[in-house]
Amino acid sequence: MVKVFRCAARHGYAVEVSPFIPNRVACTASQYYGIAGCGTLLVLDQTETGVTLVRSWEWSDGLFDVAWSESNEHLMVAGGGDGSLQLWDTANHSAPLRVAKEHTQEVYSVDWSQTRGENLIVSGSWDQSSKVWDPALSRSLTTLRGHEGVVYSTIWSPHIPGCFASASGDGTLRIWDVKSAACRLAVPAHKAEVLSCDWCKYDQNIVATGSVDCSVCVWDLRNVRQPVNQLQGHTYAIRRVKFSPFSKTLLASCSYDFTVRFWDYSRTQPLLDTVEHHSEFVCGLDFNLHVPNQVVDCSWDETVKIYTPACLSAGTHGAAS
Structure with missing residues (x-):
């Protein structure tokens, strides 16, 4: 069963399931495909029969990414087309708690750190920089x-404190160490723009990249001369890649070809499933941390969809295999 929420005249850019509330999802969407107009941040709850709107806020520019706090179930950070990060509180109905505007161009990526004893936000921008922030967004700690x-794309390592990965239009994947404010590794990952990256939840050395060249590459950071696997099947640019929280070698990708694909990169035939239930670019994608094999995605076709793909409901991918 696919549960659908329709957000009229809003084109979905990102979705993230709450780390605290199993049925709660945040979504950022923009008017006019994010090229002009304003943005909307939506908080949705999944019910037995569908998806309901808990709260929504308007922003004066497009919103491109969202991340839940890992320490407070009410807080989210979003990234905007005006170069701002906004801190939102589900209990505060009117406006963001704080707005930080240091980036000089669109903020396309935000992520909240997950490692113990650390509470940081990272942002990635079209101004070619990444910034690290304290969770109050008072001012950036480092650029x-x-x-x-x-x-x-900027994604914290789930394993190594003070370490994040970034993906860029320059074709590289980079690994950064916040303490020394240095790039530890630059991987020439694709011969085209890299729109997304994600860390494996079970192995600190495995990172995936998704590119305009239609391929997903899985990298072992200990040896980056060539990818562990190159996943082919999409026919247009890959907008986002996500590793499963439940299975070591399982990942998902969504694309401008209107599909979401599921892969097991350890297999010789890695493509497990192709889900074709959108009529526009699929931009947002997340696995539910609380419900094994449940996936949330959002598209420029004005819908958010919650479902379990057939290849996962069969139970072949249970606990960390």
Whole structure:
């Protein structure tokens, strides 16, 4: 069963399931495909029969990414087309708690750190920089430069404190150490723009990248001369890649080809399933941390969808295999 929420005249850019509330999802969407107009942040709850709107807020520019706090179930950070990060509180109905505007161009990526004893936000921008923030967003703690193109994706390592990965229009995947404010590794991952990256939840050395070249590459950071696997099947740019929280070698990708695909990169035939239930670019994608094999995605076709793909409901991918 697919549960659908329709957000009229809003084109979905990102979804993230709450780390605290199993049925709660945040979604950022934009008017006019994010090219002009305003943005909307939606908080949705999954019910027995469908998806209901808990709360929504309007922002004066497009919203491109959202991340839940890992320490407070009410807080989210979103990234906007005006170069701002906004801190939102589900209990505060009117406006963001704080707005930080240091980036000089669109903020395309935000992520909240998950490692114990650390509470940081990272942002990636079209101004080619990444910034690290304290959770109050008072001001950035450090700015990291090195990419020679737009930064599309910034993701904290779930394993190593003070370490994040970034993906860029310059074709590289970079690994950063916040304490020394240095790039530890630059991987020429694709010969085209890299729009997304994600860390394996079970192995600190495994990172996936998704590119305009239609491929997902899985990298072992100990040896980056060539990818562990290159996953082929999408026919247009890959907008987002996500590793499963329940299975070591399982990942999902969504694309401008209107599909979401599921892969097991340890297999010789890695493509497990192709889900074709959108009529526009699929931009947002997340696994539910609380409900094994449940997936949430959002598209420019104005819908958010919650479902369990057939390849996972069969139970072949249970606990960390």
